[in-house]
Amino acid sequence: MLITAPVLVKPREPMQMLDLELDDPGFGEVRVRMVASGVCHSCLHAADGSHVGIPMPIVLGDEGSGVVDAVGPGCRSLSPGDHVIISWAPDCGSCRPCCLGYPALCLNNPPVGRMGDGRTRFHYQGEDVYHYGPATYGPYIVVPEEAAVSIRKDFPLDLAALIGCSVTTGFGAVVNTAGVRSGQSVAVIGCGGVGLNAVQGAAATGAYPIIGVDVVDSKLEYARHFGATHTINSRAEDLIDAITALTGEGVDYSIVAVGSTTAMEQGLAILAKQGIEVILGLPGTGETFAVDPFLMMQGERKILGSRYGSGNPMVEFPKMIELAMAGRLNIDELVTRRYDLDEADEAFRALAAGEQARGLIVF
Ligand SMILES: [Zn+2]
Ligand SMILES: [Zn+2]
Structure with a gap:
């Protein structure tokens, strides 16, 4: 699939909207059509160069929501059309922290910028383009099914994006x-x-x-x-x-x-x-x-x-939705401003300037 996504080629430079190839979902993976992505400070660290060791070029974004668009072979938990919140901490399910119920502390995290198999799913003119975790600034993304948490369909899906990082973490x-x-x-x-x-x-x-x-x-x-x-x-x-x-x-x-x-x-x-x-x-x-x-x-x-609110996203995300629907958690007023995908740099500027609670990129 061909997609157009903002790509950070170098820190402290504007992102470039590039036409990328996105691989089909592999074994145990899903493709998600993104609906919204929050603008998180951890991505700003990559963009402003204050975190080192981040491979580039890279698609940023660690907080998002969308609709399952296609499932790869062996995918057991999700079907096309499911509403999902993206988790930035896909877990192996079998290491000691995972078995103890702390998947955010999984010992087998994918290598930085890549999927669990060590490869990327984005490519530009034959070269690899890396993923900042789930890379939720992509209009379509491919993630392991453990990184897509199914939620009820009667909650506003754009707002659900914030549950993927800031709400759950705080x-x-x-x-x-x-x-x-x-x-x-x-x-x-x-x-x-x-x-x-x-x-x-x-x-x-x-x-x-x-x-x-x-x-x-x-x-x-x-x-x-x-x-x-x-x-x-x-x-x-x-x-x-x-x-x-x-x-x-x-x-x-x-x-x-x-x-x-x-x-x-x-x-x-x-x-x-x-x-x-x-x-x-x-x-x-x-x-x-x-x-x-x-x-x-x-x-x-x-x-x-x-880290990630010390909880299991599979449990925490649906719980946050229930609290929000019951009026016990205010998510909609967290969103100070909505941005188009090509305004991600402006969203970072506003975040760095302390102008907003949360900026939300809406696809
Ligand atoms: Zn985040
Ligand atoms: Zn694990």
Whole structure:
């Protein structure tokens, strides 16, 4: 099949709309006609060069939804016409983390930029074009069936795209990774697409107070809209002072939903005794932050990482749909702006400038 997709040829250069060949779905694979793709910061890392080791040319996109268009031989779970959310973490189903129920931690992830067999499914003039995970900026994509999660057909399929990364990652970090309980205090540092879903997760658990922290006032407004009971602009106010004023001794949980190592240091500094920091934002390759062991030991504080909301996409995605349909999860207002496929560069610019909750490319 011939498709036209935005291709990142070099970091810090505009993407090029190229006519690519897309292979037919192979054994256990499906072809999906994409309906929408969210614009995620992890792809921005590839586009702005802050993550190294990403092969190019590459089709970006790790958050999307669509309709199964064709199935390859041996595909057991899906049929043409099924509505699906794309998972960026296809799992082998048989390694130890998979068997324990943590497929996002699968030991047999495909090599970066390629499918599990080591090859690509996109080609341009005979050369391989790589996949950024599922490569959801392609109008049609081929993925293993484990990466396409079937959902009910009466939910708006374009909005479902966001469940493929930001909703599940943010909500799950609070509900699954942290396991916040009613009445515990939560600060969410970074109130972008992922952080707002962490705020929603905190609201769903009955946490209080829920403190949104950002350096952009418009994002703090979003945070209040999505369930934050208090907000702090950490550029205008001293964060530790402001948290102490609100909570007395610090928060039970800090959720760091931004790839800033300064925010990660702050996330530890604002914890109450036995508080837990959960890190889900991705900094640039090789960036680190300092940890004061005294602070950790004296207060029995912990730092946890969270990947894909610590859940199984096969279970989590349909659950998020049910919560959204019941009015307990707000997805439609996360979308600040819709873009055509050839406006992906502008969507990145707006994301980097902190102008939006989530941009959505609609095919
Ligand atoms: Zn993402
Ligand atoms: Zn596995």
